[in-house]
Amino acid sequence: MELFYPGCSYLxxxxxxxxxxxxxSSYPEDVFTEQSEVDIxxxxxxxxxxxxTENPLLFFTKIRKFRDFNLVTNTLGSRRRMAFAIGTEEENLYQQWDEVISNDAEPKVIEGHSPVKETLQTGDGLDLFGLPAPAHFSMDGEIKGFMRYITGGLAVARDPLNPETVNLSFTRIQIIGKDRYAFDMGSHGHLWNYVYNAxxxxxxxxxxxxxxxxxxxxxxxxxxxxxxYSHASYLADFRYTPGEFNDIPIPADTEIAIEAEVMLNENFSEGPFSEFTGYMSSRSTGNVARVKSIMRKRNPIFYDIAASxxxxxxxxxxxxxxxxxxxGIKQYLPPSxxxxxxxxxxSSHMVALCNVRNPEPGLxxxxxxxxxxxDALFTKIVFISEGGQKVPSLEEALLSLAGSEIIEGHNLLLIPEVFTIKLDPSSSKxxxxxxxxxxxxNSVTSFEREILENAVRxxxxSKSVVFSHEENDACRVNVLVDHDIDLDNTDAVMWAIATRTRPDKDIRLNKGRLVINARSKTRLIVPELPPEIVERIKKRLNSASSIKK
Structure with missing residues (x-):
């Protein structure tokens, strides 16, 4: 099957x-190309x-001290780009992706030349520092002083107990030597189990x-x-090439591949790192791998995923x-x-906004x-509109609650001590x-926003919701946030609700009022960039050398 890209022929x-x-070519307004030299x-x-806010794909053509490389980041930073990657439109993304992961085809392994092997480093020629892995935020890796991370690296491994099974996993990679890297493999996922069993x-x-x-x-x-690999091969005619040292096939058109071996008895104090929650985290499995080969295309594109x-x-x-x-919901809940x-x-995937068009009692x-x-690891707060026509915004959900009589056990369920991801800053030890x-x-058709002193109403x-730093009695719903949160920025308020609220303790009813206390109870460190770097890039973005294609 060949991919179909909107506006193009089959390719x-x-x-x-x-x-x-x-x-x-299809969405030139959504790709930003920087032709000035960029420092990693x-x-x-x-x-x-x-x-x-604009959220384009960012492509850098000149990397200081890495003249053979380009760098791309925010490649899959929107639903539209994800949909395009699998040959569909944004509104069909979930349906098409469900088809991809529900079907497979035999991967084709080819012998002979493949693009990823155009350059091969081994032995004394190995040098991970020769890859343009960026330093993302000021505090990344400060425990040992190695600041540069490969965030766009996918770990491919065979199951030690069932070698026919091949898995792709995300792992953050900290370069600590020419032929050594430290990595965090997460908790109890596929790679974690493989290393444990090995x-x-x-x-x-x-x-x-x-x-x-x-x-x-x-x-x-x-x-x-x-x-x-089997699911990818169902989608398109991907070809794979054998590894040079590892019995692990590699997609032949990959830009860069690193063959390594996990040092099962070695550990390294990797981190801290700016995690998906928006905070610095020192949690890490601290594993170490020794590199056997680095292979790459000629003039490769280094794939970076913006951190935090x-x-x-x-x-x-x-x-x-x-x-x-x-x-799963379609499979097990009534389809009506x-x-x-x-x-x-x-919300860092911790809040879900929902609508049930045809609600039956209890559904x-x-x-x-x-x-x-x-979604046991992530979702902890679910807002559900009954009988509406669309998913509500956060403001619409809160205003609808402000117009309701909220009764715990009826239209508010609070469940204590449930399993969650430990990276959630509000989780227990x-x-x-x-x-x-x-x-x-949801009876809200429109709403108005008023900026007050130390609050936004x-x-x-007749319904009102107040975002504030201190408790405000002049409303039916009050969301409390810390002083680092811009009260007039709904995304920032959503982030606070998602990451700083412990629902069973911080959501309470007080004389008919709903109070959501989204203020931090522990010391949280938000990643920062050096101010002089930010100012330099601000000026550059306004210069003639920055070209938006």
Whole structure:
């Protein structure tokens, strides 16, 4: 099957550069190309942060001290770009992705020349520092002083207990030597289990890192499945080439590949790092790998994923997974409900906004519980509109609650001590958190916003919601946030609700009023960029050398 790209004829697009070229031809306004020289220390991140609202794909043609390389970031930072990567339109993204992960085809392994092997480093020629891996934020890697991270590297491994199974996993990679890197493999995922079993069985653990395969491989790696190569081969005519040292096939059009082996008895104090929650985190498995080879195309494109709660970082851990969650809901809940579900990027995938078009008694509650159950690691607050025609915004959800009589157990469910991801800043040391489901009828057609002293009031008819730093009694719904949160920025308020609220303790009813205390209870560190870097890029963006294609 060949990919179809809107506005183009049927094309084979099995490489990252093919995707960028074709997407740029179809949506030139959504690709920003910087032709001035860019430094890998903080500058790519500064470009992203300064252009976050516009959210384009960012392509850098000149990298200081790395003249053979280009660099791309925010490649999959929007639903439209994800949809384009799998040959569909944005409105069909979940349906098409469900088809991809539900079907497979035999991967084709080819012998002989392949583009990824145009340059090969081994032995004394190995040099990970020769890759333009950026330093993203000021505090990244400060424990040991190695600041440069490969964020766009996909770890490919065989299951030590079932070698026919090949898995793609995300892992952040800290370069600590010419032939050594430290990495965090997360907790209890496929790669974690593979390394655990290899250590337990005293088996070697080869690992190959892909930097810049076609974007579909990133979406597959984020889907929490195995044998991703087979699903990719269902979608398009991808070809694979054998490894040089590892018995792990590599997509032949990958920009860069690193063959390595996990040092099962070595550890390194990797981190801290700016995580998808939007905060610095020192949590890490601290594993180490020894590099055997670095292979790459001629003039390769280095694939970077902007760190912290960037659109691509959050989106990759949301959208491919969401397709599986929605499939489960369609499979097990009555189909007549007409379910609509969205996880806003600003919530770091911890808040779901939903609508049930045709609610039967108890069905909306069941939907909320199903989302929490199917998305056990992430979603902790679910807002559900009953009988509406669209997914509500955060303002519409809160205003609808302001017009309702809120009764715990009826239209507010609070569940204490539920399993969650430990990276959630409001989780307990044991890895639990409260979870909440809100139910309401969305009667809001429009609303007004009023900036007050130390508060923002949102009104619709007689209903009012207040965002404030201190408790405000002059409203039915009050969201409390810290002073670092811009009260007039709904995305920032959503981020605070998502990451700083422990629902069973911080959501309370007080004389008919709903109070959501989204103020931090622990010390949280938000990643920062050097101010002089930000100012430099601001000036550059206004200069004639910056070209938006």
């Amino acid at each position: 084979k697009a099995t490489s990252l550069r093919g995707f960028i070229e074709r997407y740029g 220390f903080y500058e790519p991140t500064a470009y992203y942060k300064l252009m976050e 250590r337990k069985e005293s088996k070697p653990m080869p690992l190959t890192i892909l930097i810049g395969p076609h974007p579909v491989f990133y979406m597959l790696a984020a889907s929490f499945i195995e044998n991703e 709660n960037s659109h691509e970082h959050v989106g990759l851990f949301s959208i491919p997974r969401n397709a599986s969650i929605i499939r 409900g007409g379910y609509q579900i969205d996880w806003p990027f600003s 909306s509650k069941q939907l909320g519980l199903a989302i929490i159950g199917l 044991e890895g639990t958190n409260g979870k909440a489901v809100f139910l309401f009828h 949102i009104t619709s008819d």
